[in-house]
Amino acid sequence: MIDLERLKTVQVKVPERLYNEIQGRIEVGIYADQSEVLKEALKKMFAEESREFLREIVKRKGITKKEMLKE
Numbered sequence: 001m002i003d004l005e006r007l008k009t010v011q012v013k014v015p016e017r018l019y020n021e022i023q024g025r026i027e028v029g030i031y032a033d034q035s036e037v038l039k040e041a042l043k044k045m046f047a048e049e050s051r052e053f054l055r056e057i058v059k060r061k062g063i064t065k066k067e068m069l070k071e
Contacts, residue, residue: 012038 014022022037031037058068 010038 022031022034025031025037026033031040057063
């Protein structure tokens with residue numbers, strides 16, 4: 001359950017092309033509203049950044065796939 005008192009409002013301006021993409025996903029029922037689209041996009045972006053960060057650490061430290069799976 002989302003704690004509504006902890007949510008913060010963020011406004012964003014996007015190019016018309018992105019706006020149309022957002023609206024298209026809402027119109028076909030993939031998302032309920034603009035807020036849901038943007039929250040999902042941000043979650044995916046942050047998750048990908050985290051994966052890239054971890055990949056870089058693994059590469060720098062020379063950790064093998066076998067060593068990672070051992071954990």
